[in-house]
Amino acid sequence: VGGTATWQAAPAWSTRTSIGLQWFKDTQYQTDARGYSLPPGAQTPNGAQQQLSSETTNENATYGAFIEEVIGWNEKRFLTLGVRTDQNSAFGSNAGNAVYPRAAISWSLLDEDWFPKFDWMSDLRLRGAYGQAGQFPTVTTASLQFLSAFSVPIGGTETAALRLQSQGNADLKPEVTAEIEFGIDVGFLNNRVTLEATYFNKESRDALFLNPLPPSIGSSQTGAPSQWQNLAKVSNRGVELAMQAQVINSDPVKWSLRVNGSFLKNELVDAGTAQLAVTQGARNVVGYPLF
Numbered sequence: 064v065g066g067t068a069t070w071q072a073a074p075a076w077s078t079r080t081s082i083g084l085q086w087f088k089d090t091q092y093q094t095d096a097r098g099y100s101l102p103p104g105a106q107t108p109n110g111a112q113q114q115l116s117s118e119t120t121n122e123n124a125t126y127g128a129f130i131e132e133v134i135g136w137n138e139k140r141f142l143t144l145g146v147r148t149d150q151n152s153a154f155g156s157n158a159g160n161a162v163y164p165r166a167a168i169s170w171s172l173l174d175e176d177w178f179p180k181f182d183w184m185s186d187l188r189l190r191g192a193y194g195q196a197g198q199f200p201t202v203t204t205a206s207l208q209f210l211s212a213f214s215v216p217i218g219g220t221e222t223a224a225l226r227l228q229s230q231g232n233a234d235l236k237p238e239v240t241a242e243i244e245f246g247i248d249v250g251f252l253n254n255r256v257t258l259e260a261t262y263f264n265k266e267s268r269d270a271l272f273l274n275p276l277p278p279s280i281g282s283s284q285t286g287a288p289s290q291w292q293n294l295a296k297v298s299n300r301g302v303e304l305a306m307q308a309q310v311i312n313s314d315p316v317k318w319s320l321r322v323n324g325s326f327l328k329n330e331l332v333d334a335g336t337a338q339l340a341v342t343q344g345a346r347n348v349v350g351y352p353l354f
Contacts (some may be wrong), residue, residue, distance in 0.1 A: 077135040083098060086126045093119040123230035124152045125199065131165075137172045143192075151199040155206040155235035157206040165241075186250030186257070193244075197237035200271055205291035206235040230290045238293070240267045255312065259305040259323075270295035273336045294335030297353065302326040329353055 065083030072078055095118070097109025108114050131145035154161075168340040172178050200206070208231030214221045246261035272295050276288040306321035310315045329352040340346045345354040 074341065075137045077138075079133040081133075081134075082129070083338045084125075084126070085127050087244055088124040089122070091119070091121040095119070099212070104187050122152065126150055137174075139171045141167075141169040149197060149199075149237070151237065153200040153205055153235070155231075155233040155239065158206075158232045158236045161239070163195040164195060165192070167192035167194075183251055185253045186248065188248040189246075190245075190248070191245045195239055195241045197239050198271070199237045200291055201237060205231075206233060207231045208233075218261045226282065230280060232292060233291055234293075235291055236269050236273075236293050238267060238271045239269055240265060242266075255309040258304075262299040262301075263303065265298070267295075267297040267299075269293035270297055272335075274336070275338050279324050292335075292337075295331065295338045296333040296335075298302065298330045298332050299327060307338040 067079060067083065069077070069079045072227075074310040081265050084225050087352045096108045097118065098105075098108030098113065099115075100112035101110060102112075105111065108116075112292075114278050119334060127147060127149040129145060131143065134142045134144075136234035140273050143166065145165045149161045149163070151161075167190070169188060169190045171186070172182070174182065178187075208227075208228050210225040212223060212225055213227035216222070242263060242265035244261055246259065249258045251258075270293065272292055273288065273289045274292045274294065276290055278286045278288065303317040303323070303325040305321065307319060307321040309317070309341050311318040326330070331347050331351060331353055339348065347353055
């Protein structure tokens with residue numbers, strides 16, 4: 064649900080305000096019944112010699128709210144300010160709501176009276192932006208500590224019991240990515256040819272990592288016990304370039320070509336207390352690209 068309001072504050076000033084609320088919920092409930100060693104003619108688990116059943120519940124809910132303000136001055140300069148807040152059911156009970164701010168500026172230099180004009184240049188725009196975004200844990204139970212039921216022989220009799228299934232993490236937070244970018248857009252020949260260049264520097268902190276735990280915890284997880292934690296920090300920076308040209312611009316045929324590419328440097332900056340693998344093959348090492 065959302066809404067947008069515009070206001071011409073003055074002949075040279077314009078504003079646009081947007082607000083919104085979002086709510087998502089994914090649920091899956093599954094019941095599984097199986098039977099083994101069916102006698103002749105039997106087609107259901109009820110007639111099987113060995114009967115097994117299981118249930119699976121998976122729920123994930125997210126709600127969020129945002130507000131954004133866009134301020135324009137003479138249709139040449141634009142300032143955008145915004146903030147978003149999210150809460151997810153996979154966050155730890157101690158994490159609270161996540162808040163992501165953003166800001167952007169855009170300035171059309173060629174529309175300024177004092178800027179020199181060139182016949183071959185039809186557009187020149189500078190832009191910059193900063194913003195944050197988050198990624199919540201994909202496993203809903205990552206922050207919850209819970210037990211699972213099983214049976215143990217006591218005095219020659221199978222007895223129902225409980226054991227630790229998930230260690231959980233009450234401090235589990237979303238993985239937050241912060242990015243800053245600067246760019247320039249240039250148009251030539253009445254914008255029949257445009258060039259875009261962008262430098263970006265993006266850093267992911269509190270990256271989600273399934274950290275192994277000591278076997279002495281006694282968890283019933285398949286394999287070694289583990290816990291989702293916010294540990295790693297990853298850096299991505301580089302340059303994006305794009306060029307577009309209207310090769311043919313006439314009726315009834317119009318033909319445009321666009322070429323783009325990027326240079327990226329990826330690096331695992333910090334792994335925190337994560338126990339990184341040391342085996343041969345693709346693996347993560349601090350100071351090197353991921354995998």
